[in-house]
Amino acid sequence: MPQLVVKPDNRQLAFDEMRLSVYADRILKDLEGLNKDTLLRGVNAKLRRDEVSGEEISSAFTMSALELVSKEEPNWKFAAARSLLTSLYKKAAVNRRYKAYPDEPYGALYPLIEALVSKGVYREELLTAYTKEQIDELASCIDPSRDLLFDYIGLLTLSDRYLARDFEGRVMELPQERYMVIAMYLMHQEPAEKRLELAKEAYWAMSNIYMTAATPTMSNAGKKVAGQLSSCFIDTVDDSLEGIFDSNTDVARLSKMGGGIGVYLGKVRARGSDIRGHKNTSSGVIPWIRQLNNTAVSVDQLGTRKGAIAVYLDVFHKDILAFLDLKLNNGDERMRAHDVFHGVCLPDLFMEAVEARSQWNLFCPHEVKKVMGWKDENGRALGLEDFYDEEFGNGAFREKYAEASAHPELSRITVPAIDIMKRIMKSQLETGTPYMFYRDTVNRSNPNRHKGMVFSSNLCTEIMQNQSATVVEQEELVTKDGQTRIVISKIPGDFVVCNLNSIHLARAVPAGVLERLIPIQVRMLDNVIDINNIEVLQAQYTNSQYRAVGLGTFGLHHLLALEGIRWESEEAVEYNDHLYEKINYLLVRSSMELAREKGRYPKFAGSDWETGAYFDHRGYTSGEREGKYVTTAQWRELKEEVARDGVRNAWMFAIAPNGSTSIIAGSTASIDPLYDLLSYEEKTTYKIANPAPDLSEKTIWYYKTAFLIDQNWSIRMASARQRHVDQGQSFNLYVRPDIKATDFLDLHLNAWKGGLKSTYYVRSRALTIEECESCAS
Template sequence: MPQLVVKPNNRQLAFDEIRLSVYADRNLKGLDMLDKERLLRGVNAKLRGEQVTGEEISSAFTMSALELVTKEEPNWKFAAARSFLTSLYKKAATNRRYKAYPEEPYGAFYPLITELVQKGIYREDLLTSYTKEQIEELGECIDPSRDLLFDYIGLLTLAERYLATDFDGRVMELPQERYMVIAMFLMHNEPADKRIDLVKEAYWAMSNLYMTAATPTMSNAGKKVAGQLSSCFIDTVDDSLEGIFDSNTDIARLSKMGGGIGVYLGKVRARGSDIRGHKNTSSGVIPWIRQLNNTAVSVDQLGTRKGAIAVYLDVFHKDILSFLDLKLNNGDERMRAHDVFHGICLPDLFMEAVEAREEWSLFCPHEVKKIMGWKDENGRPLGLEDFYDQAQGDGEFRQKYAEAVANPQLPRITVQAIDIMKRVMKSQLETGTPYMFYRDTVNRANPNSAHGMIYSSNLCTEIMQNQSPTVVEQEELVTKDGQTRIVISKIPGDFVVCNLNSIHLARAVPAGVLERLVPIQVRMLDNVIDINNIEVLQAQYTNSQYRAVGLGTFGLHHLLALEGIRWESDEAVAYNDNLYEHINYLLVKSSMELAKEKGHYPKFKGSDWESGEYFTFRGYTDGEHEGKFVTTEQWRELQQEVQANGVRNAWLFAIAPNGSTSIIAGSTASIDPLYELLSYEEKTTYKVANPAPDLSEKTIWYYKTAFLIDQHWSIKMAAARQRHVDQAQSFNLYVRPDIRASEFLELHLHAWKAGIKSTYYVRSRALTIEECESCAS
């Protein structure tokens, strides 16, 4: 038994078992049925030697509580969090030179802001936009009791990845201060008369864990760092040497800033195509993908991890067969790219050919443009990738595809459609990818189709926005005032930007706060657009023109378990339909109200929002789909208000994977079923048990785990949600490694027929898949 306790200032106190018992009582307060004596036995067994430090005592409590976590006693994870909190409080107090008391563990807020601004850790905006009195008022709103909402894994994740430190890595910021600083920074450009109230509202939403901001915002908001606030980006590569290399440079710059990147390569000519009339000279898309692979590896994200890039190609592109083998571990390594992710863009016609076991033709986009002679209204050549079917079973794509197949002058490769699909499924079972992007479904539901087309998605398959390549127009020498410069002129394309945050369903829905929560979330997202400074100018321009946001959700399985609803049930499907209709109604209404205040997005004219088609297409106004929470009459009124006032944001709803931030909030990820009832977080020297959220004798019956669930029920729920989600969902399929090919194919056909816009990873127990940090909203 130790004799002395050494404090941080080297002051020594006699070791006191009574104080140890009092500390245990404080840690276990409100955590019923946890045995204090078991905890103390574990603590005493870890305290060896004549003297110990306060940090060692806190660590002993943390580790002892973690050792007691089981499915039967999950609340030990909160006891562990509380002892870890104590350590965090003491470190911050020491580093910031104040005394932390159990009743008042936080220091003064204004000195923190001034010190970290002076040190170059916080941005000056925090002092220039708020007075000393206002910052002190906001400091009074900080509620340390909300730190008790974190379990151990959540608090550890927040502390290690997001809290501000000084340049020596010492913790300076505590959890509630991180939330308040984010709120202050996101609202600092709001009008002075409402700014403080909006900061308080944003803090309320985050600190109660009713929502989470995306990782880039959580990590960077208010900090004077190189990172930016948007989650991910999508580029469309022009079929030219300048376009390809400029795109690679833009992707490197964004990757450096911490963004996840999606890249559409469907316009780049195929292998064997001609270049300036020289036959069989093009090397195709694979070498350029390998260049992107090198970029992902060599340009890491803020020194923490390699870049994250997904590449997409159409299933009718001549290079699709070699593209599907990109990540396989056998074959020609010169045709492999193991560090990028890949997705395949699928028209309805291909899926019909798969089902009917018909042939499928592959074309080079350059040859299609040159030989077929299709042009848009401005005389620009068009390829097959520029068309889609406007209705199921009918539309421009299948007409143009038939014309291409019928043209004897147009070179093609003809294969069985099912053989391509077999390659897709083989790769998915081995690597988890390619992602599936159902391009006709996506474009039919695009509320901004008057202004462009959606060719592909992002790194996590939930973002669906208009795309077009940036084109180099000219390059010239210009002499002005005796200085000669090279001036490069480009026509900016639609370079997609994703701005994300998410509702914690399992907290917000039972608390009945959606009506209050969604408007502040939309405002926070909208403000990211104006605050963020994106190095790639066409991305900055696209962001300003569409002002697109992606509000998402997580904790769906957690919520269903709390509500006593089985995943594999019609009740769950109906619940999804009604819940996501309600969220979408609040989203659209919030964006409309913001448009009344600040103006609609610049490209509103001509959109489905303006025409009202957005509402009729989704069946909101015909009276045939009356929801539980929103009436047809409410939708009709909102349709009229939107037509009159516009919406602030061109796209609104996107359900991201929410990997890291759902861990912080202590819930299930995104729309996924629970992976395991008791999972483990691997650390260097130990494993941390992490039980399902709110696991109890009641909820355990509703926590059927992912690999035991019939995936057709997951597809039915995703389809019910999709009607209300104007973008898409990071929707995973969970399969056995030995799944029969016919069963696997049936899952894909079901997802396509059900109207799901994309599928994300195919997960099997044999695979380890690295998540996208940027989209972890």
Template sequence: MYSTNTAHTVQTVLKPNNRSLAFDANRIRVYGERIMEDYPHLEIERWHRSVLTKLRSSSVQAAEITQAGIMSALELVSREEPDWKFVAARSLLTKLYKEAAVHRNYKAYPDKPYGDFYKLIKRLVEIGVYRQELLDAYTPEEIRDLGAAIEPVCDELFDYIGLLTLRERYLATDFDTRTMELPQERYMVIAMYLMHQEPAERRVELAKEAYWAMSNLYMTAATPTMANAGKKVAGQLSSCFIDTIDDSLEGIFDSNTDVARLSKMGGGIGVYLGKVRARGSDIRGHKNTSSGVIPWIRQLNNTAVSVDQLGTRKGAIAVYLDVYHKDILSFLDLKLNNGDERMRAHDIFHGISIPDLFMEAVEKREDWHLFCPHEIKKVMGWTDANGRPLGLEDFYDEKFGEGTFREKYAEAVANIQLSRITLPAIDIMKRVLKSQLETGTPYMFYKDAANRANPNKGHGMIYSSNLCTEIFQNMSATVVEHEELVTKDGQTRIVITKTPGDFVVCNLNSIHLARAVRADVLDRLVPIQVRMLDNVIDINNIEVLQAQHTNRRYRAIGLGTFGLHHLLALEGIAWESDKAVTFNDNLYERINFLAIRSSMELAKEKGTYELFPGSEWENGGYFEDREYTTGTRVGEFITTEQWQQLAADVRENGMRNGWLMAVAPNGSTSIIAGSTASIDPVYELLSYEEKTTYKIANPAPDLSDKTMWFYKTAFRLDQHASIRMAAARQRHIDQGQSFNLYVRPDIRAVEFLELHLHAWRDGMKSTYYVRSQALTVEECESCSS
């Protein structure tokens, strides 16, 4: 039956160890039966014929047969038969197992594909791929014990694109880029490294627990952690950072240097420029001398391009400016493709910080006034308790419709000494909408909502967000105080003294909702995730010292989620339904409860974060503001009494972490886990990953006759339904969520505006990209958790 012309053409199979075998087409079929044993509904004959037709020489390498098996399975992937992607993955696994066995000098068997784990650790430490801490923290016996806990069967959870992504971006190789580390070993090494500073008596147990969470794909670590944990590389483990630029030449250039250093290490950067004086402002009394923020943004743009991330891709930097800053109009045009190129920065991402008062002015079609922050401080004379000058950016509205910012803004408007630009607020919003449809940005950061919900509002201000709009933490500028020549022991040095600001750091990982919720493992999963994130803070060595300082004062983490649409489809819940809103509300309340309880338990074990006293965690405001303890909004999973008890426990024992939750984009890591990204709807039922010589079909996860009815695609969905779900989640997320809007290019301006007004009215803290079918935007790799 299988004696085709191809079978007669191929005579010899060449093996890696210089052996050769007579070609036998039936052996390929037997191999196919093994990799397809869990998919009896797929037709093996079609795959087998396709493999044979791809073998055209008289002698072929064994690797060519494996590759033919991969390509044949990929060609059969369709909406009707999506499981071929798992067959392709198993064929790729075979290739990885064989490569690792050859390069590490062991024999791989189908039922035992992994080699000696201790030998791998020892060898890769010796050649400088792994870190020495792995051997210092664990004994050989412990490492062998951990190796015995590795579950090769978990490799079968990957689909092809997930496994390929893991192999190309994350698995450790030697310096000749040869396959050394296998998927489950990557997860175990991450677990070992994140737990290596835990007490010796619990270290192995905790590493096994972290491995359980990752290997079963109940969660993913963020890209920097996935790529770098346990490896002796230049990269670090935190995902991204936010800096606040001081209004001084030293502050601006120092910030640029810090951004370059962090970008070099693979971090994504957010930069707030709202304190920098506007174009035409005075400098040391000299009138009309300031060039404004645009030239400094162009410098950051050059930094992003020239200081790439670990030699692989250009840096990723987002800049934020307040909507009442005098330079806002030129800022909004930064990424447009027409106009004066000297005022453009095409490689930068941009976002605007928006108070409630501006959105009200847009609704009412009222005028809006733009000011220079330097002039505001000089003329208005506002100061804090320590006598430091304050600007409009240092205030927010404590409650909707009233509060400090609008009072200060009114004072500024009434002061005739202040120069200003006045124009209708709707005209600014039109510029925003135009830029979003053309470039996908600016991001929208709703400052009052962010600061009202800040659990550490007593310690600072949130001016903007990060590169992916999910991080909301206290920010302040690092100030260069002075520099001096110091001579000691005959050595002369220049000593620069700085007062460190709050330089935000985000440490991320994410729950795979479709697997963890349906497996009912959240109670076990969240505590180990919180511990993993907390340990990143102590392990990570950040070159920028004020970032290191802030990271350890607040110990902020960002527990996120992905696979929401995947979960809704499996549960049979329509995206646009009221049931979906309620489901989100209850689910994220449960996750939040578990995260807070986990951080409180860690505080009992290891101590609270430094600034817990005076926080909303301590005084109970966090729980009251969200109506957890009032009995007025009771969820499905957590009772009012449970919340009241947890609030009391937090007051008594403290919190280990100042912020807990942030929902990141999860681009590449959700691909590895075979699920839908973040909180986004599925883009297409069958999308394609472009490679240099072919396209790989990628069906929606668990696509079937049942789920396809609940996989309404992104551009067909009512975006107001997405906003309602996001608003329900936001109450339970102390930071933010990377929330995208999907719009058609022909959307009417009034409809587009109403989406933004809806998001703002419902208490959203931010929106991320505006995605149009005519627009391609580049994801942030660092926040792909």
């Protein structure tokens, strides 16, 4: 038993065992089924030295509580969180020089902001947009009791990755202050008369964990030395030396700021194609992908982790077979790129060929343009990738594919479609990728078809927006006032930007707050567009023209368990359908109301939003099916309002993977089933047990785990949701390593036929997959 407690100022106090009992009572308050004596035995066993510090005592409580976490007693994770929280309070109080009390653990907000602005940690806008009186009013809204919503892993993640520290790495910011600073920064450009109330509303949404902001926003909002606020980007590479190298530079600039990046390479000529008429001189796409691989490794994300890049290629591209082998662990290493992810863009016609066991032709996009002579209304040469089937089983792509296949002067490689599919599935079982991108389904439901086409997705397969390559127009020497400069002129393409946040379904739905929550979420997302710091100008331009956002969800399995709904059931499929219809209705209405206030997005005219095709295509206005939460009459009224007033955002709904921030919220990730009833987080010297959220004798029966679930039920739920999601879903397949090839193929065919726009990872217990941090909204 210790004799002395050493305080931070080196004062020595007599050890008082009663204080341990009082502290145990405090951290166990209102936590059912936890035994104080059991906790104290563990603490005393760890306090063996004669002299201990307060930090050692706190750590002993934390570790003892963690050791007691189990499926039977999951609430120990909250006891451990409270012990960690006490330690954070003490550190912040010492570092900021204020007196913390158990019932008043937070210091004053204004001095914190003032100090961190002066140190260059916070941005000046926090002081220029808000007066001291206003900041004091916002401080009065901070509710420390909401810190008790965190479990241990959630609080540890928030503390380690997101809370602001000074340049010596000392804790300065506490959880509720992080939420308030984010709210203040996202609202600082709002009109002065509304700014304060909007900041309060954003704080309400985040601090109650009804929602989470995406990782870049959580980490960077309000901070000066930080990256940008958008989650990820998609570039389309032009088939030119300038286009390829400029794209690599843009990728590097975004990667250094923490962005995840998708790169579409379907326009780049294939191996063996000609260059300026010289036959058989092109090396194809693989060397350029290897260059991107080197960029991912060498330009890391603000020194924290290597860059995250996904490359996409069409399944009718001549280089597709080599592309599918990119991440395999055998073969020629000069044809491998282990540090990028890859995805395949699949037309309906290919999937039909797989089912029919028929042949499939591969083409070079450069040769297709040169030989076929297809052009758009502006005389721009078109390739096969520039077409899609406007209807299921009928459309421009299959017509152009047939023309190309029949042309005697166009070279091609012919292989059985099923052989390509086998290569895809082999790679997926070994590496988790390639992702699957169903290009016809995506483009048929694209509400902005009038302004372009979607060629691929992002790093997490949930973003689907118009794309086009940036083209270098000219370079010239310009002399003015005796100064000579090189001026490069470019025609900006659609460089996709995704701005994300997500609803915590398991808190927001039972609380009945969706109607209040979604409008403030949409405003937060829309404001990110205006205050963001994106170095790549064409990305800035695209962001301003479409104002695309991606509101998502997480905690689906958590919610189903709370509602007593089994994953493998018709009830779950129907519940998904009605819930996501309601979310979509509130989302579109919120964007429409924001358009009334601030104006519609610049490319609204001619969109499916304006024509009403968006609503008709999804069956909202036909009257054939009445929603549980939204009536046909409500949809018809909204359709008229949107046609008249517009919407603020060209795309709105995208379900991201939510890896990190669902951990902070203490819920299940995204739309995924629970991985395990009791999972473990590995730390350097110990493991942290993490039981399923709200695990109890009641909910355990509804927590069937991912690898035990029939994936066809997951596909059916995803299909029900997809009708309401204008972009995509980060939808994972969980399969056993010994799955039969025919069963695996059936899953892919069912996903395609079910109208899914993409599938994300194929997960097997044998695989360890590193998630994209940026989309972890």
